[in-house]
Amino acid sequence: MRHIISIGDFDRDGINRLLDHAGQIDRKKYDAQALDGKILAVLFFEPSTRTRLSFESAIARLGGTSLTVGSVEACSIAKGETLADTIRVVSGYADAIVIRHPKEGAARLASEFSTVPVINAGDGAGQHPSQTLLDLYTIRQSMPIDGINIALIGDLRYGRTAHSLASALSLYNARLHTLCPRGLELPETLSARLEEQGMEIIAHENITDIIPEVDALYVTRVQRERFPDSASYFNVASSYRITPELLADAKKHLIVLHPLPRVDEIDPRVDEMPHAKYFEQSRNGVPVRMAMLMQVMQ
Amino acid sequence: MRHIISIGDFDRDGINRLLDHAGQIDRKKYDAQALDGKILAVLFFEPSTRTRLSFESAIARLGGTSLTVGSVEACSIAKGETLADTIRVVSGYADAIVIRHPKEGAARLASEFSTVPVINAGDGAGQHPSQTLLDLYTIRQSMPIDGINIALIGDLRYGRTAHSLASALSLYNARLHTLCPRGLELPETLSARLEEQGMEIIAHENITDIIPEVDALYVTRVQRERFPDSASYFNVASSYRITPELLADAKKHLIVLHPLPRVDEIDPRVDEMPHAKYFEQSRNGVPVRMAMLMQVMQ
Amino acid sequence: MRHIISIGDFDRDGINRLLDHAGQIDRKKYDAQALDGKILAVLFFEPSTRTRLSFESAIARLGGTSLTVGSVEACSIAKGETLADTIRVVSGYADAIVIRHPKEGAARLASEFSTVPVINAGDGAGQHPSQTLLDLYTIRQSMPIDGINIALIGDLRYGRTAHSLASALSLYNARLHTLCPRGLELPETLSARLEEQGMEIIAHENITDIIPEVDALYVTRVQRERFPDSASYFNVASSYRITPELLADAKKHLIVLHPLPRVDEIDPRVDEMPHAKYFEQSRNGVPVRMAMLMQVMQ
Structure with a gap:
């Protein structure tokens, strides 16, 4: 799986495997350099500080770097161009995109235009896997x-x-x-x-x-x-x-x-x-x- | 060259050398630890998310750390003190300054008061090298x-x-x-x-x-x-x-x-x-x- | 000492030891990996760009990663929940918390609910150690x-x-x-x-x-x-x-x-x-x- 958009994309085995992996990580069994040199865009079109911090903490624990776009900035981008264009541009700056958006379906759309993996951090009434x-x-x-x-x-x-x-x-x-x-x-x-x-x-x-x-x-x-x-x-x-x-x-x-x-x-x-x-x-x-x-x- | 303020500071050879170097980087021939331990202040007195992200991505790719001052914060600094003072203070926190400013000439002024290298990321109707x-x-x-x-x-x-x-x-x-x-x-x-x-x-x-x-x-x-x-x-x-x-x-x-x-x-x-x-x-x-x-x- | 809340928590010897240590650091005698892999939440409930940058620079110089919550975000958190809850949540994301708050006593309160060390970066008319x-x-x-x-x-x-x-x-x-x-x-x-x-x-x-x-x-x-x-x-x-x-x-x-x-x-x-x-x-x-x-x- 290259993107994580919806919990519905997982079957029970897929969920269990991911939770098992999280359990290992919780017991400190992980490579703290796993994302060394990787840049992850954290693109929040609506504010959600807890979710943002939790993702950025996860990125840092794995040695990656966050490229944060807060909601004020993201909204000003959104006025100037289509989400498709924004995603294509941000794809050029980062190795993955974590996206939060007020509109249902935005994360799926983003995954269609992104050249890097996309994780849905909540899109409106939609998903929050x-x-x-x-x-x-x-x-x-x-x-x-x-x-x-x-x-x-x-x-x-x-x-x-x-x-x-x-x-x-x-x-x-x-x-x-x-x-x-x-x-x-x-x-x-x-x-x-x-x-x-x-x-x-x-x-x-x-x-x-x-x-x-x-x-x-x-x-x-x-x-x-x-x-x-x-x-x-x-x-x-x-x-x-x-x-x-x-x-x-x-x-x-x-x-x-x-x-x-x-x-x-x-x-x-x-x-x-x-x-x-x-x-x-x-x-x-x-x-x-x-x-x-x-x-x-x- | 210690600062990059204007494209006019480059002659044709200087441009070609820089583009050659960018080409090498593009082919992954660069030291990903080149800016290890270096702190770069990214000081944006007006919003320009694409330019900011692009610079921050470049900094991270070279192993450096960005110290970001977004436009809201930067403007509140600007009210309290002169640009000269701000630059002198920020010089004490960082190893280089990337500055974006709405006023033409601001980057050149910054370079005069900075004790660290300054890169112009666009100053008003002025330059955007x-x-x-x-x-x-x-x-x-x-x-x-x-x-x-x-x-x-x-x-x-x-x-x-x-x-x-x-x-x-x-x-x-x-x-x-x-x-x-x-x-x-x-x-x-x-x-x-x-x-x-x-x-x-x-x-x-x-x-x-x-x-x-x-x-x-x-x-x-x-x-x-x-x-x-x-x-x-x-x-x-x-x-x-x-x-x-x-x-x-x-x-x-x-x-x-x-x-x-x-x-x-x-x-x-x-x-x-x-x-x-x-x-x-x-x-x-x-x-x-x-x-x-x-x-x-x- | 696990938290630094007030200058009054230090005696003269404690101050001198800390200043001696700062002097060593100033002469480049420090471990630039001391905070490698550590995440420090920089939680600013009121804007203070200089103090924020100075702390974030200090964190980066020691190899740590800052998790920044600017004042706009912090204030929106503050509306939704008690400071105690915010601190408990942020404790789960970070290895230490640097807090700035407009209310006197906020940093002390934070230290009571935090599971990680707290540094007071200024709380209202209170302390700014x-x-x-x-x-x-x-x-x-x-x-x-x-x-x-x-x-x-x-x-x-x-x-x-x-x-x-x-x-x-x-x-x-x-x-x-x-x-x-x-x-x-x-x-x-x-x-x-x-x-x-x-x-x-x-x-x-x-x-x-x-x-x-x-x-x-x-x-x-x-x-x-x-x-x-x-x-x-x-x-x-x-x-x-x-x-x-x-x-x-x-x-x-x-x-x-x-x-x-x-x-x-x-x-x-x-x-x-x-x-x-x-x-x-x-x-x-x-x-x-x-x-x-x-x-x-x-």
Whole structure:
């Protein structure tokens, strides 16, 4: 594989191999000069500082050099020329391109014009494969992914990370529990496709029903702008808030994940509990992205 | 030479030596550790992402480290202190300075206060020597520069790249064909100087007259703001647009150059024709700038 | 010491050891691979280009890689999550964090949540230890710090660098001369503490009284916004302006320091005099910060 555009480009074996490789890297078994002398353009057409830093850290850990184009610059490029032209030009400066773009399909388009490998770092409502791979990696650190009971909580309509994760989990016989504000349900086309692939999806109305049942909580942020007013936002947000009290009923091995940043979705007191894996999840972005970089660059 | 400020600082031999060196670099004959441990400040007082990336790529290819100051930051520095002070401070942090500035003469001024070599990456209506050198390099990849028939098309009044290229070509017995909207002709002082140096300049009114005659087209962007209204802009822009149909009459070896970004000046269908050299021209910026860096740093 | 948050965390021996180390580095006696493979996050929640470049230069000189978060990005992070969360996330990407923040106490807070060493690059009205250390280093290049007569001139109320330097000098039996516009005196709590520590503080009204008496002038900028109108600003600013004429009465070994940028406080003609040490002071930021980095990273 020369490009990594979508988690859908991977089969289960492909994912497992990449996660195995990330695991080796995590145990410091990697060549810190693997990308020595290589230049990687990090082209962010919208800001996403965490993702950018995680990729740049991965590049540096492998001895490569980042050529960063932040969102302000990238947007000014975008006004002057087509994405195709920008990619052709940047291809001439770098040995690979990591692209973030607000428009779905932009990464695929970039891969068609690039003369060097392209990694999708998130394109609009589209794909964000590195996030999904690090989510899976974090689950696998605690338990086998196969047959997992996982709850997706929050904005399931617009939450790209939840979509990609659900798709990938359909390869692992997972059971999906969902909890979300009315109107922010999983898109029907997605849930239909998942069920067709044999995934069981159980919609819940109440957080307390979910907690004792599942192995993992995947909490995402509900944006205030999705609600007509602050009151209804706070009403919903507080009814989902993960607290130590709520987790009293959880299985001992339950893990709490969150793609970050979290705002009010998780009580800071949860941070100290063994269930809390979201900061580790964030840290896991580095070895997972190192494995992705090695895959496209070799 | 310790600084590179203007293409006018080079004689024909100096240009040829630099292009020869860039050619060697292009064939991978260079020391990838040449700038190991060296720090190069890339100080851009106005945004120019392509030029910045090209220089930073060149620096990384030689093993050096870029210390980037983007335009927002640079402008905030500029408010607080004189350029002389900024340059003296940055000289203390870096082993060389690559400067881009909106004011003509800024690079020369910088070189007077710097304790380290300065490379001009474009200063206002002034000079942009690295662009001219990569233009010449691209021509030379296809044919000898000497005695070339070249057409400059577009905004010849404000187009700095066209001015610098024309000046350099006067060292190579080139014949200059020009085509531009009324009011955007070559500045008279420039054309007078070129003719004094023995250059033949032929002004054309019609693109179809030019195509069969020349060895190279150097197309530049005409900015919409130069026209009273959109209609007159589109009228002019479309009359100059380079298309496959137009190129049917071209010499087989004709090359089409453009400093990029292109907007409507060149039909994307031209991209696939052997005449199209503008993306290669952009790529050539890296070896040419590597040769420039080596020259000032040795 | 794992973090460097405040100059107050150092005793006199600690400062001297660090300055000795910086001196060695200045004489090129250091391992240019000391931070090879290390990633240092440079997290600037407010712009300070000079400080950023100086740290990034220091990191590069030691072979490390900077992961830069400029102020625009940092502020957008700050809106989405707590500083504690940001620091925990960035800790997962880097081997150390250099932080600049507009709020006093932010660096200390960061050090409490970071899993990697933190260096304070200035936090609001709080501390700026690297500036103080380079100020001390520059003094020591010209004379022993012990027993020095030094004048602080300018905005002594809000001038953080003057506060930190005064505190540090209280460890060296320095005599402090002050000259400032009415209303911009040293904060009383600070001057009370300094006097309690045995420091003699002599307030002056006239620049000409100070010049012949002191070994060092530490000039800081008075911001125009502190004054009701431009006229009173210029009146004050001009009465403090350091000129060659004024320095005619100075001791031969007098040094003039300024944290830069300078605006009108020092006549450019002073630049050529042997008294002028402010550009050297700026350059000294690199070896001093290299010594700080080595201290936290070893």
